Amino acid sequence: MPFSYQVLERSSDSAARLGRLQTRHGTVNTPVFMPVGTQATVKTLTPDELIRAGAEIILSNTYHLYLRPGTDVIAAAGGLHQFMGWDRPILTDSGGFQVFSLGDLRKISEDGVEFRSHLDGSRHFIGPEDAVRIQMDLGADIIMAFDECAPYPAEREYVKRSKDMTSRWADRCRKAHTRTDQAMFGIIQGGMFHDLRRESAEEITAMGFPGYAVGGLSVGEPKPLMYEILDELVPHMPKDKPRYLMGVGSPDALVEGVLRGIDMFDCVLPTRIARHGTVLTRTGRFSIRDLPYARDFQPIEEGCGCYTCQRHSRAYIRHLLKAKEMLGYRLTTIHNIHCLLALMADVREAIRQDRIAQFCQQFFAEYAG
C-alpha cells in the first residue's frame, strides 16, 4: 500500500492527535507544517538545507510548474522529486487556488477555468481532469482535487454554487485519477457558512478520499472566524483520515489548528516574510532590518538550533539584508522554516505526553504575535 495514515496518540483534553503518514517517499510525522516550494524550490534553499531544518514533506504548486518549466519537462526528468532533487514526500496543490487568484485573467465555468498566464498572457484551460493529469505527471505523493476557493467576503448564494461545483469537480477528479502510488485528498469548501461547510464535508467525505483538506480559510477573514469554522467542521471529518488546513502557517494558527484536530498545514508565510527581513521566534516576530540590530551580535533567537543561529549574528544578517545580499534571505529563510518545524516537533512531543493543552497555554502566555 503506497499511502496510509495512522493515528498514534489522541489528546485527552483536546482534538489534537499524533499521527503518521506513510508514502512511497517515506514517513511524515503529524501534525506537520509543510514548507512551500512554489516553483520546485523552497525559495533560496537546497533540499539538504530543508532536511537540516527538519522538513519531512514539502508542497509545490501545480499552476506554476505547469506554466514553467512545463509538465513535460518535469515528466521527462522522471517526476518532480527527481527534477528538484528532493526524495522525501511532496504534496502538490491542484492549481485551483492560484488560478482563481488571477482575478480578471480567468473565467470559471462548470468545465473548469480558462485563464491567461501571469508570465506571458498566453491562454490556457484547466479543468478537474487536467489538474489531475498534470499532478499525475508531476508525481507527488499527495495530490489535491481541483476546487473553487470562494473569496472572503462572499454572498451565501455564490458560496453555495461554488461549493456544489467543487463537489462535482471532486467526483470528476476522483474518476480521472489512476495512479495508485499517489493519494488524492478531497477539499471541503463552504466559506464562512456553517451549514454549507457541513454539506461540503458530507459530500466530499462520501467520496472516500484517503485524506481531506479544509480549503477557503485564511483568505482574509478574522482568525476567530476561522477557528469557529474549524470548531464546527472538524467533528464532521473522518477520524481515521488526515486533515489538512490549507494556507495556514502563523505560529498561533498552527497551534490553534492542532488543538482542533488538524494534522497538516502549509503556508508561504515563513519564507515570504523572511525575504522582507522579518524573523519568527517562539514569542512573536521582529524585523531584523531595524536599526537596533546593527550592532547586535546575538543570534536571531537565543537557544535556537538552526544553522543561521548557530553561525551568524543579527548584525551580520541585517548588514546582508540592507546590502541586498542573497545570503541574508537564505539565513532568515532557514531560521523561519526551522522555527515552525521546531514548534511542530514540540507540539508532537506534547501530544505524545498528553500535555498539549498545557503546552498551548504556555505557548500563548509567551506569544505576542
Added chain:
Amino acid sequence: MPFSYQVLERSSDSAARLGRLQTRHGTVNTPVFMPVGTQATVKTLTPDELIRAGAEIILSNTYHLYLRPGTDVIAAAGGLHQFMGWDRPILTDSGGFQVFSLGDLRKISEDGVEFRSHLDGSRHFIGPEDAVRIQMDLGADIIMAFDECAPYPAEREYVKRSKDMTSRWADRCRKAHTRTDQAMFGIIQGGMFHDLRRESAEEITAMGFPGYAVGGLSVGEPKPLMYEILDELVPHMPKDKPRYLMGVGSPDALVEGVLRGIDMFDCVLPTRIARHGTVLTRTGRFSIRDLPYARDFQPIEEGCGCYTCQRHSRAYIRHLLKAKEMLGYRLTTIHNIHCLLALMADVREAIRQDRIAQFCQQFFAEYAG
C-alpha cells in the same frame, strides 16, 4: 611570526612555483585563486559552502565595508572574520580601485581621494593612512597599500605621475601600519609602459613589503599585452615573496599567470557570470539559460565534484534561473567557484610533479574560451 611565505617547488621549464602562505588564520597553498566577497559575503554562499568548494582564502573590499555596515560595526564584532563567520585567511584590498572606479564622483590629490558614496552621495575622504587604519580595524590577514590604478588606455605622462604618487603613498601606508599580525603588500603600477613598471617595481620592492601585487592590469587591455607586461615585470619582483596579480580570474589568464610566476589571483568573474547564468567548465563556458538545456538532465560538467554537479541537472538549474529563483544563482556560483579552485589545485599538483608546461599545453588544447 604571524605571516610567512615559502616556495616549496619551482618548475624547471617555466617561472611557475608552488608555495605556502602562513597566516594567523591558517595556511594557503599557492598558486591560489581568491573568491571575492565584496560586502563581507561571497555572493550567495555561506562560509561552509566556500570551504566545501575548496576556498582557502577570500578577498573582501575595504571601500564597500567602510560605507556599509561601517568599519566601526565590524570592529565591534571583533573584526571581519568574526563578523562574517569565516575563520580562514582574508585579504582586503585598499579601497583604491573602487574609489577610482567612481569616475566623476571622486577627486584625487596627493593627500588622497575625496569621493561621494555610490550608496547615498555622502562625502568622504580616504588617504593612504585612512586606508591602512580601516584595514587594521577590519583585521584581514593580508592588507593592501593604497594605490592609484591608472585607467587603460592612458597617456604616459599621466601613468608616470600616478605611478610616482602610488610609490609615495605606499611609503605612507607602510609607516601607518602598526598591526604586526597582518601582512601589508605593496602594489606595483606603471600601466602598459615597461620602463614605468620597472621603476615601480624598484621603488615598491625597496620598501621591503612581505608580498607584492601587480595592479593596473586586466583593466581593459588585450590579454597579450597583459602577458607581455608580466613577462617584463615579474623577473624584477623578489623571488622569495608572494606575487599577486589583482583582478584576474578567467581560467586561461590564471594558467598564463602561473606560468609567469604569479602566486595569487582574485576576480569577481566566477561569481558575477554565475548570476547571469554563465557557467565555467575546464573547456570554456556556456550560458545554461539557453534553450537546449531545458531538457538536459546531465550535470553542468560531467565528472565535476562540486555540490551542484553532484545533485542537480542543467535542466533544473535553467528552470531556476528562468524563474529568477535564488537557488539557481547559488548553484551556478558554487560550480564556478569550485571550477576555478579545482583548476588551481590541478595546477599546484602539476607544479609539484614538475609537469606544469605539459599541463598547460593540454589545458589550452582543450580550452575554447
